[in-house]
Amino acid sequence: MEHKHLDQLRSVADVRPRSLTRQERVERWIELLERNPTRRLNSLGEIEYKPPAERALIREDNSPLTVAYEDPVLRADGLASDRLGDVMNYFELSDGQAHYALCSCLSGRSMDAASFAQRLRNTTGTAGWRSAAGAWALAGLAVTLPGFIYLFN
Known part of the structure; x- marks a missing residue:
């Protein structure tokens, strides 16, 4: 098997990385914010x-938008600026x-x-299935616990 650098492949093929999905973009932004949680x-x-x-043009130095725009992965994927729009x-x-959120x-x-x-x-629903499963488990426990206490006391 012959190995070539990406630059060499680009000369003979259209090689582009896969775009991130919305969920991947939002999760990455959340991850970036959580890297320095006390900032x-x-x-x-x-x-x-x-x-x-006017709203579309809003920006603020040292904001969550700045954190997203500072990330080279999000910029390469298409984040154009740190303006709200x-x-x-x-x-x-x-x-x-x-x-x-902002x-x-x-x-x-x-x-x-x-x-x-x-x-x-x-706000984006990226809390994941674990949060929903945990909420359902707690609700189930709250409903069944009194019955168990009554039966076994």
Whole structure:
């Protein structure tokens, strides 16, 4: 088998890495935030009051958007900037999801990175099946425990 460098292959074939899925993009952003969980990040100022065109251009230094844009993997995959509109398009966030996860009216002017990660997880549904399974297990325990206590006492 002959081995060639990627640059050599590009000259004879169209070699492009697979694009990340939405879930992979969001999970990577959450992972990036959780790498430094106590880092203080700036939220975005009251984005719900801005007209859509102005809202798309919002950015804040040292924000969760900055963390995402600093990642070379996300930039190579298509994240165009750390402006709210580009971030919403790339991560496929609705206005409500962006507001809940990033706006100052819900989190104050700054918050630790772990809290932003949890907000993203909550609003995008990336908490995973483990959280849902755990919730169902606790609910089942709460319902059946009184019956077991009654039967065995």
